[in-house]
Amino acid sequence: MASTAETPALAGAPSPRSNRDVVEQNLARRHRNEAIFRFTGLGAILVGIALVGVLFGSILIKGVPAFTQATMTLEVDFDPEIINIPERPVLQASQSVAEYEQALLSWRRRLAFVNWNKVIQASLAKVLPAAADNARDAAGMIASGERIKLRDMVEADPSIVGTTQAVSLVAAANVDVWLKGNIDRTLPQHMQQLSKLQQEWSDELYQRGVISMAFSTALFTNVDSRSSPATAGLLGAIVGSVMMMLIVLVVAVPIGVMAAIYLEEFAPKNRLTDLIEVNINNLAAVPSIVFGLLGAAVFINFLGLPLSAPIVGGLVLSLMTLPTVIIASRASLRAVPPSIRQAALGVGASPMQAMFHHTLPLAVPGMLTGAIIGVAQALGETAPLLLIGMNAFVASVPSTPMEQSSALPVQIYLWQGNELRNFFEARTSAAIIVLLAVMITLNALAIFLRNRFERRW
Structure with a gap:
């Protein structure tokens, strides 16, 4: 009677084969979930790296060209007729320090009022004869802060007045972006930032090698500037x-x-x-x-x-x-x-x-x-x-x-x-x-x- 009663229970119990199937199914599902999680994590990392790469790539593509700047190398005549200033004051034995400082300040004021645009125009006319008759366009080819550079050269060494010096001058910001292609050249002339003559001059001087793309030291040696954007620095x-x-x-x-x-x-x-x-x-x-x-x-x-x-x-x-x-x-x-x-x-x-x-x-x-x-x-x-x-x-x-x-x-x-x-x-x-x-x-x-x-x- 006892064996007869146990027979239905044994008959209804799951077979060893079915238990193995369940375990294998659960194991396969767990492995599948682990693989999905692993690939999802790897995909998230790759997406993050790609986004960071796009960010850095866009910054580098735009920023690296700014480390070079259009620079014009000219033979500058420090014409004494234009730079009409007296000799730099020297401290005399009979002169007090205050009197010397006053004389030096007056000399520097005379130096600051020199028409440096005319000096630049005369130097530019050596390579572009048309610049002699177009003072406004000639002045717009050079960054306005470079006038101060010429003034500082004379102040540091007044003996250069009357001589010719090879000087590298930073081109104007509009010339720089024109040569780098950051301006759409197909736009109508009234929408351009350079005059037609300045555009022609920029292309000609660049082809002749007078204008070249040099490393921008001004970016690291100058302060910010609103009057001379091309020489603004950090x-x-x-x-x-x-x-x-x-x-x-x-x-x-x-x-x-x-x-x-x-x-x-x-x-x-x-x-x-x-x-x-x-x-x-x-x-x-x-x-x-x-x-x-x-x-x-x-x-x-x-x-x-x-x-x-x-x-x-x-x-x-x-x-x-x-x-x-x-x-x-x-x-x-x-x-x-x-x-x-x-x-x-x-x-x-x-x-x-x-x-x-x-x-x-x-x-x-x-x-x-x-x-x-x-x-x-x-x-x-x-x-x-x-x-x-x-x-x-x-x-x-x-x-x-x-x-x-x-x-x-x-x-x-x-x-x-x-x-x-x-x-x-x-x-x-x-x-x-x-x-x-x-x-x-x-x-x-x-x-x-x-x-x-x-x-x-």
């Missing part, structure tokens, strides 16, 4: 950015590292420290424009620091970078094995000695990496700098952090909106390349320092 913005980054290094890094050491190693674990840690993590996610509003309210309105000065920009960026430095430094301290602390304490070292003699040296590589990445992030910020007035036009190089200045990201913002679109679109991309090069260099330095000083346990 020097003032670069110096301003360097000053701000130095302030960030001096302010944010020491404070951030000390705060991380205290919170991680010495602070008691209570509600107050928990609140501080939560706020630090929240500050790391605050939009940068909020820090700009804070800086404008505190540093400019309350403390009265100068508007558009690197000292204010550096302090604002320090506040923005501080949470990043603290978080990275704490993570580096946590990465040090607890056994090192315990061994130091076990041989009689105090908590302070264990921290600064054993734990901190091992955490320095990670701290350096976090600090450099934070500085690189601050270097590219624009929004907080706009709110403290660094979008003002500043045509000078700051000598101290208290003077007005620009910054690289702000200079990019200003050039992007320039009305001379055909010329400054390429200049904007070139400035972006310079900024990216600095940021990539800083990140590479962080990776090098991490690999150089990193210790494995």
Whole structure:
């Protein structure tokens, strides 16, 4: 009777073959899902790389040509009839320093009032005879800032008056974009930025080799300029950015590292420290424009620091970078094995000695990496700098952090909106390349320092 009762149950049980089929089906589905996930992740990476490649490619295509600029090499006659100035004053024994300075200032004023356009026209007429009868078109072929270059040459060496010197002069911005093909030559003449005669001259001089595409030193040695766009450069913005980054290094890094050491190693674990840690993590996610509003309210309105000065920009960026430095430094301290602390304490070292003699040296590589990445992030910020007035036009190089200045990201913002679109679109991309090069260099330095000083346990 017992075997008879068990027969239906055995008959209804799944066979070993059916169990194997179920397992194989589940295994095949799992492998299929894993393959789909793997290919989806790989596809996402490839799409991301492709988008970054398109971004960098478009910037390079537009920006690289801006590192060369149309330059005209002319035999310049420093004609004494045009440069009609007396000899440069020399300090006499019977003359006071104030009297000498006054005489020198008067001489420089005479030099500034020389008709340098006429000097350029006469030099251009040597290679283009038609330039002698077309003063306006001849003057428009050369960047207006190059008149100052000729003046400075005479001021530095007055003996060149009456001689002929081979001088490389930067061509006007419109000549540059015409030769580079950034202007549609099929447009009607009334829509062109060069006159018909200037167009013909530009093509002729380029074919004869008088105009050539030379490396644009003005991009790195000159400040921004509205009167002479062709010679506008990044020097003032670069110096301003360097000053701000130095302030960030001096302010944010020491404070951030000390705060991380205290919170991680010495602070008691209570509600107050928990609140501080939560706020630090929240500050790391605050939009940068909020820090700009804070800086404008505190540093400019309350403390009265100068508007558009690197000292204010550096302090604002320090506040923005501080949470990043603290978080990275704490993570580096946590990465040090607890056994090192315990061994130091076990041989009689105090908590302070264990921290600064054993734990901190091992955490320095990670701290350096976090600090450099934070500085690189601050270097590219624009929004907080706009709110403290660094979008003002500043045509000078700051000598101290208290003077007005620009910054690289702000200079990019200003050039992007320039009305001379055909010329400054390429200049904007070139400035972006310079900024990216600095940021990539800083990140590479962080990776090098991490690999150089990193210790494995």
